[in-house]
Amino acid sequence: MKPRHSALAEPPIVRIALTTLALLFLAFFLGLPLLSVFAEAFAAGVPAYLRALADPEARSAVILTVIVALGVLPLNIVFGVAAAWVIAKFEFRGKAALITLIDLPFAVSPVVAGLVFVLIFGAQGLFGPWLMAHDIKIIFALPGIVLATLFVTFPFIARELIPLMQAQGREEEEAAISLGASGWQMLWRVTLPNIKWGLLYGVILANARAMGEFGAVSVVSGHIRGETNTLPLHVEILYNEYNQVGAFAAASVLAMLALVTLLAKTAVEWRMRRETAMLSAELSPERVPAPASGRTAGATHPSAERP
Amino acid sequence: MSIEIRDIGKRFGDFVALDGINLTIPTGELVALLGPSGCGKTTLLRIIAGMESADTGQVLFAGEEATHLHVRERQVGFVFQHYALFRHMTVFENVAFGLRVKPRRERPAEAEIRRRVMELLGLVQLDWLADRYPTQLSGGQRQRIALARALAVEPKVLLLDEPFGALDTQVRKELRRWLRRLHDEVHISSVFVTHDQEEALEVADRVVVMNRGRIEQIGTPDEVYSNPASPFVYRFLGDVNVFHSRLQGVWAEIGRPPSGGAAAASAGSGGAAAEGGIAAPVATDDDAALAFVRPHDIDIVRAPQAGALQATIQDVHAIGPSVRVELAHESELIEVELTRERAEILALRKGEQVWLSPRQVRVFAVPSGGEEFVSGSGI
Numbered sequence: 001m002k003p004r005h006s007a008l009a010e011p012p013i014v015r016i017a018l019t020t021l022a023l024l025f026l027a028f029f030l031g032l033p034l035l036s037v038f039a040e041a042f043a044a045g046v047p048a049y050l051r052a053l054a055d056p057e058a059r060s061a062v063i064l065t066v067i068v069a070l071g072v073l074p075l076n077i078v079f080g081v082a083a084a085w086v087i088a089k090f091e092f093r094g095k096a097a098l099i100t101l102i103d104l105p106f107a108v109s110p111v112v113a114g115l116v117f118v119l120i121f122g123a124q125g126l127f128g129p130w131l132m133a134h135d136i137k138i139i140f141a142l143p144g145i146v147l148a149t150l151f152v153t154f155p156f157i158a159r160e161l162i163p164l165m166q167a168q169g170r171e172e173e174e175a176a177i178s179l180g181a182s183g184w185q186m187l188w189r190v191t192l193p194n195i196k197w198g199l200l201y202g203v204i205l206a207n208a209r210a211m212g213e214f215g216a217v218s219v220v221s222g223h224i225r226g227e228t229n230t231l232p233l234h235v236e237i238l239y240n241e242y243n244q245v246g247a248f249a250a251a252s253v254l255a256m257l258a259l260v261t262l263l264a265k266t267a268v269e270w271r272m273r274r275e276t277a278m279l280s281a282e283l284s285p286e287r288v289p290a291p292a293s294g295r296t297a298g299a300t301h302p303s304a305e306r307p
Numbered sequence: 308m309s310i311e312i313r314d315i316g317k318r319f320g321d322f323v324a325l326d327g328i329n330l331t332i333p334t335g336e337l338v339a340l341l342g343p344s345g346c347g348k349t350t351l352l353r354i355i356a357g358m359e360s361a362d363t364g365q366v367l368f369a370g371e372e373a374t375h376l377h378v379r380e381r382q383v384g385f386v387f388q389h390y391a392l393f394r395h396m397t398v399f400e401n402v403a404f405g406l407r408v409k410p411r412r413e414r415p416a417e418a419e420i421r422r423r424v425m426e427l428l429g430l431v432q433l434d435w436l437a438d439r440y441p442t443q444l445s446g447g448q449r450q451r452i453a454l455a456r457a458l459a460v461e462p463k464v465l466l467l468d469e470p471f472g473a474l475d476t477q478v479r480k481e482l483r484r485w486l487r488r489l490h491d492e493v494h495i496s497s498v499f500v501t502h503d504q505e506e507a508l509e510v511a512d513r514v515v516v517m518n519r520g521r522i523e524q525i526g527t528p529d530e531v532y533s534n535p536a537s538p539f540v541y542r543f544l545g546d547v548n549v550f551h552s553r554l555q556g557v558w559a560e561i562g563r564p565p566s567g568g569a570a571a572a573s574a575g576s577g578g579a580a581a582e583g584g585i586a587a588p589v590a591t592d593d594d595a596a597l598a599f600v601r602p603h604d605i606d607i608v609r610a611p612q613a614g615a616l617q618a619t620i621q622d623v624h625a626i627g628p629s630v631r632v633e634l635a636h637e638s639e640l641i642e643v644e645l646t647r648e649r650a651e652i653l654a655l656r657k658g659e660q661v662w663l664s665p666r667q668v669r670v671f672a673v674p675s676g677g678e679e680f681v682s683g684s685g686i
């Protein structure tokens with residue numbers, strides 16, 4: 001009989017079967033759709049693909065998507081870092097409620113989130129008449145899209161930072177303050193450098209979601225071509241018009257964005273793992289160089305310790 | 308700079324962390340706050356540093372009100388148990404931090420910063436590590452860097468929170484000797500928190516023993532060890548045999564200086580030393596009293612003598628430089644510590660009958676309902 005490699009390992013046949021199954025599943029549900037997006041996009045050849053992307057409406061959709069992401073991310077970084085810092089480093093009443101609130105966007109359907117903004121800022125909404133009177137457009141305009149995107153992407157950065165900041169504790173910040181640093185100096189020189197990789201990770205995820213968001217944006221944007229259409233909305237419109245090449249060309253841009261996101265995410269994860277490994281590295285039990293007297297220690301006090 | 312603490316109190320919800328603490332730390336002294344975990348010593352240190360605010364009372368630096376000063380303005384150097392080095396900065400930058408964050412007009416020039424930092428790294432004997440990151444250092448090295456960093460801003464007071472708590476025994480022993488030498492060199496008023504009695508007794512000029520948010524005793528290491536003010540201090544600083552009231556009858560039977568016993572019984576909770584070699588505290592009708600005898604204050608003799616207690620040897624262990632003997636007297640267990648030489652002369656064996664002759668006994672009357680004293684005495 002052949003001895004097994006390890007008592008805990010499954011027999012090779014089981015391992016191979018399970019791995020194959022997982023790979024097949026991945027290929028079928030992730031690989032195939034991705035391939036088909038590019039296949040459809042290039043179905044009419046490269047020139048048609050480029051023409052579809054050069055279409056003014058497609059270009060304005062790409063530009064709008066980038067603008068929304070650029071508007072959302074800085075705000076999310078500020079709010080996310082602030083919220084995570086407060087939650088991770090201080091004890092206060094209502095902390096659990098605040099954590100739940102931060103998770104709310106994950107729990108609520110994006111369509112509902114969009115509707116909430118329509119109800120608040122829409123023509124028939126809470127502030128609608130006042131906004132109309134002052135000629136401020138929020139719903140069916142850029143501010144509405146930014147707000148809705150902000151809402152659905154809010155948890156990414158805070159969620160990523162809270163456990164990281166909790167693990168790091170307050171001591172380094174206290175040390176900085178006791179050395180005379182001001183609050184800002186502490187933030188720029190100690191707090192942010194310590195969380196930079198976690199923050200970047202959160203930003204990458206939030207960015208992917210911001211550029212890909214459909215539901216909430218769909219409700220507040222009004223689908224005005226060339227004006228309030230983001231890339232995901234543009235894909236839907238073209239598809240509904242049976243413009244296969246155009247729809248899939250736009251979709252391929254989103255797919256490439258996804259691939260870039262994955263790459264960046266992996267790179268950051270790798271960096272983060274290295275840093276955590278460095279932080280949790282066991283201290284070598286190195287001795288302090290013996291003092292000049294060179295005496296080796298025996299207990300100076302004959303006090304036996306008894307717990 | 309001297310530190311004065313007046314009637315400081317602090318609560319966390321229902322938990323009283325500090326209760327009416329009064330303490331004066333003269334300029335240039337190295338003081339240890341010693342106590343079991345949860346006794347409030349770290350809270351007191353953080354209140355001195357300004358990282359925690361007291362509910363009541365005042366903190367004075369050099370006679371001046373400092374209770375409401377911000378940490379930044381207190382000019383204290385703080386050393387944390389887990390070093391709290393800035394992990395993304397080199398050792399050099401860690402030490403330079405305090406100088407770099409100074410307002411522009413007070414900030415030294417780059418060359419001056421370099422000189423000061425290297426000087427401090429020389430002081431802690433780690434200048435060869437300037438370009439390393441904290442994660443590349445051992446625990447002892449990290450703590451010395453943390454100390455150099457705290458000293459860089461020339462603090463008026465140095466506060467250390469369990470500075471050697473995270474280190475292993477050997478490193479801890481060497482570092483505390485090193486800290487003592489460093490303190491003798493820079494001579495800055497320092498307070499360090501520890502739960503290790505040996506550490507406090509070895510390093511400090513004065514020891515403040517704390518328990519349950521109160522100060523039990525303040526004194527030189529020698530005073531608190533050889534003249535403990537309360538049963539708690541007795542138990543906390545080293546081993547002790549505690550004889551309950553019912554045992555006192557036995558002690559009284561054997562050795563009987565009645566006057567000493569009477570004094571002890573009337574001494575109240577503060578306690579009084581029963582003077583004269585063989586103390587036999589007679590509690591008379593007041594039976595709630597405890598007698599404390601350190602294991603190394605008991606001698607073992609082969610022949611019965613006045614004031615000696617008969618006991619049977621249960622076990623003999625050689626522990627490092629001393630020999631610990633466990634004996635039974637009736638149902639009570641007594642621990643005696645002898646030097647190796649003495650143990651060799653006696654050649655004790657299990658099951659032998661011997662006599663115990665205490666050299667120093669101290670008696671504390673237990674206040675009625677003093678369950679604290681009665682519980683967990685170990686005897």
